[in-house]
Amino acid sequence: MRGMIEEITAALGANGLxxxxxxxxxxxxxxxxxxSGAPAKSVLLVGQAGAAPWPHFLRWRxxxxxAIADPLDTWSREVIGEVAQEFGARVVSPSDKPYLPFQQWAVRAEGLxxxxxxxxxHPQYGLWHAYRxxxxxxxxxxxxxxxxxxxxCDTCVDKPCLKSCPVAAYSTDGFAYQACLAHVRxxxxxxxxxxxxxxxNACPYGAQYRYPPEVQAFHMAAFAGP
Incomplete structure (x- = not known):
């Protein structure tokens, strides 16, 4: 079984995943x-640390x-789907409906x-990681x-992540989606x-994994919409 894990790791690594x-x-x-349609007994989460997949995605795009709608999701499904087929797994994505509890799986799998x-x-990547x-x-x-x-976050006294947004979109009350969207647009x-x-970007942890500006701009454009 360890051999298969190593093979999956190598296959994903070919695309920075x-x-x-x-x-x-x-x-x-x-x-x-x-x-096959039978209930799954186990799940392996696939994602990224930093922006390692970005050059692979750009070459594909x-x-x-x-132009393709939701190109990053499409690329992820394609390249991870090939790995899933090779190893007899079913691939699912966070954006698939009905939504599956990716966040809960991540908490259980990595203790975050x-x-x-x-x-x-993440203790190493900070906020600069994702599950694909x-x-x-x-x-x-x-x-x-x-x-x-x-x-x-328990060791961070100043909490700069709650002090840098011009419209205070994040607070202890949660995320003010509409205020954020209006400001970004x-x-x-x-x-x-x-x-x-x-x-x-104000978070001090995992800075070496911070996404480059072009990657962050890509995600922000997807959030803001046309």
Missing amino acids: ILRGGLLFPDDEGAPDGA DQQPQ RPSPLGILM SALLFEDEITLPEFRETIHL GANGEPCRAGGCLDR
Whole structure:
């Protein structure tokens, strides 16, 4: 089984992707279906640390005959789908409906907790990571258990992530979606559109994994819409 994990890791790494942990489904959980339609027994999460997949995605996008809606999701489904097919898994994505509990799976698989921005805080990557898909297997597949680490947000006294947004979109009350969207789309939103969320960029952790401005601008454009 370890050999298969290593092979999956290598296959994902060809596109800058990484395994983000995994878990076994208890018998009483009501797991989603695997590749054949039988309930899955385990799931491996696939994602990224920093912007490692970006050059692979750009090369793929440049080869497409026309503009594609949701290109990053489309690319992720394509390249991760090839890995899933090779290893007999069903691939699912966070944007697939009905939505699956990716955030809960991530918490269980890696032992992470949310930051004040809602993004899970990683002890190494900070806020600069993502989950792209999950591989559902009808066999039991195990990974080494995660090691408990300190939640970095608990050690952060100043909380700059709650002080940098011009419209205070994030607070202890949650995310003010409409205020954020209006600001990003408005005349004063160019710093956010060009360089990403100011609150997220204010976090001091995982700075070496921070997405480059062009990557953050891509995601912000997807958030702001046409």
